[in-house]
Amino acid sequence: MTSLGSSVSSSTEYTVRVPKNTSKKYNIMAFNAGDRVSCSTWTQARMERDMSARRIYGEEETQEGAAGSEFGKKHREEARRKKFGIVTREFKVEDQPWILKVNGKTGKRFKGLKKGGVTENASYYIFTQCPDGAFEAFPVHGWYNFTPLAKHRTLTAEEAEEEWGRRNKVVNHFSIMLQRRFREQERGEDEEDETEKSGKKKKKGGSGRGGDLRIHDLDDDLEMSSDDSDSSGGEDGDSKAKVKKDTGKGKGKKKKKKSNESEALEDSDDGDYEGLEVDYMSDESSSEEEPEKGKPSKGEDLPKGIDEASESEEESEEEKQNDEEAKEEEEEEEGKKTPVQMEKKKKKDSSGESDSSDDSDIEGETASALFMKKRTPPKWGGGRGSAGSSRTGSRPGTPSIDSASTSNTLRAAANKLEQGKRQTQGPSTDSPAAKRLKMEPSSQSPVPSGKSTPQPPSGKSTPSSSDVQLTEEAVRRYLIRKPMTTKDLLKKFQTKRTGLSSEQTVNVLAQILKRLNPERKNVNDKMHFYLTE
């Protein structure tokens, strides 16, 4: 083609050859733009076909001959397949993906999947320039798209589904892979003989789900992961462990090494202490020992997994301490009140290291409360006693010294009950039970009561100790002073005060007047009585 216009152009002609020898097959290796792969950085590379799909197809390759085989089994299987119309795709080596490993073990890995439909409608040719200036065109046999493979561990499909369900609750994402790693370690010790296929990981992941759930419950409530700076893809289990340890309180180096769940436990314990009444707010050591006790009580291998040497030692030390304290408590526990005993039982369980995490929380709570209380009694060499009670005979008779403890409230309540007992015993000798309450104030002086005195219904003449009585003397007194009508007299002796009914009052008054025989006088058209003495 000749050039147009004024632009200077030079055209050169090259011969194009399509070589006939087909020993070499040309393929395209395509990388994604974002991966920024540069061939020049590769020092060494290995590439092989990924034959992992062969297992699926070649499953029939059981041992032939001898045991287990049947005569003509293959033919029969084939006939059966045809009958049912099962079409199995052939395993073509050509179509299998490539695995490319660059720069040895520590370098990158790629997987190359064959792209279909490349050679269907148009052909691709590779034009290379030869030293002699001619072009050589080679047809492209296949196109493979290479993608980088993740080196870090990923979750399997089942695990991913699980985690997805908990995505709103789990805040600390590092722990997910860490737990999985530990589970694998545990299982790996057991199953070292098995072949290392990907199926193995799935097994481990699946069966360890229970533990995973348990741990994350604690995480959900308490843990706030602040370590987002270390966002490595989880390359190193140790580095991960160290990363997480800054959350929660900085209690000590050994605590930092421990796993998430242990820290979460500590947090919860601290928070729970606040509302309790304690004897002495002793130093932190008491509160520290408690959560550590809770940790081994979980029965998990996790703390050991991270840093086995140092931590197992520390844990054993703590456990020894806890055991000692448990023994002390057990001695004191004999002869305590029942509510206190119930709490102690819980504590025993916790020291037995058999509970789940939920229980250990509660136990830690109660146990810690007891723990604090009980630190003081050992100094006084013996349990506490209550003030002179008749209830528990085996209790030593030391008077109650600590008045600020929670059990005081119990004791106070017990005291009151005892008082009540004594009080009720007093009036029991008196008149019938219905009257007991009323009689009480009369018999006991220190306890005044505001109840009114009842008048025995029997006997008009027997006066009871009340203010106003309907007696002859009283009537005479009134009549001497001043002339009164019967009405006025009745008013004087009100039924409320005398305890008599109105009829009775009238009768009694009439009789009294008969005896007295007062003089009569008419004042204002009303009959008045009076007496002159």
Added chain:
Amino acid sequence: MSEKGEVDLTGAKQNTGVWLVKVPKYLSQQWAKATGRGEVGKLRISENLNDDASSQVSFTLNEELTVIEGIEDKTVSAPREHPFTMQSVGGQMLAVFTETSSDKIALEGVVVQRAECRPAVSESYMRLKRLQIEESSKPARLSQQLEKAVTSNYKPVANHAYNLEYERKKKEEGKRARADKQQVLDMLFSAFEKHQYYNIKDLVDITKQPVSYLKEILRDIGIYNVKGTHKNTWELKPEYRHYQGEEKTDE
């Protein structure tokens, strides 16, 4: 085997640049017909030095290769001129690797330029296209009316070919004679060396013995199990079989 899988990186190190060109099917077919050293045509590259317009590349097909033979003796001539449309590779990294028949992999180079080979539109091209469409539009299956009825597979009373074969078989084998018991046992043992389970029919085939006689012998040395799989098969008794070492214990 450190050799296998090792990728030869010389091409990558040299940074050999290649072109990836998309070529129409008919053209590649024609190229396959090339003779001799494989010369198929000429590539003309004209570069505009003044402005930065992309250079014009065109490919001219050799004369002798333009003849395309279609079906039913329709020959069409392919166009000769094919300008290339140049495209950039984009961010993508395209490398070329080769695989030899002996499974040696070598990295040949990196693609620096992509291009599409287009035919220059001409009368001959149109005819070619039409031919192609005609060919592709034909259905794969065809219904055809026959003039004469097919008589070759009429219903015979007894299929002659089959009949003959049957008679021959009968004549040849006749009634299967009971061979010596020891011989039969030998045959059975050698058969069971190869496979563990056998169908009675297969054993009859192998030993050429009448069924009842064979069954008697089998009852002696073997067991008949409904294996759980479909068929009922015979296998040797445990004391007779010794599969791991491949040794057979005689009775």
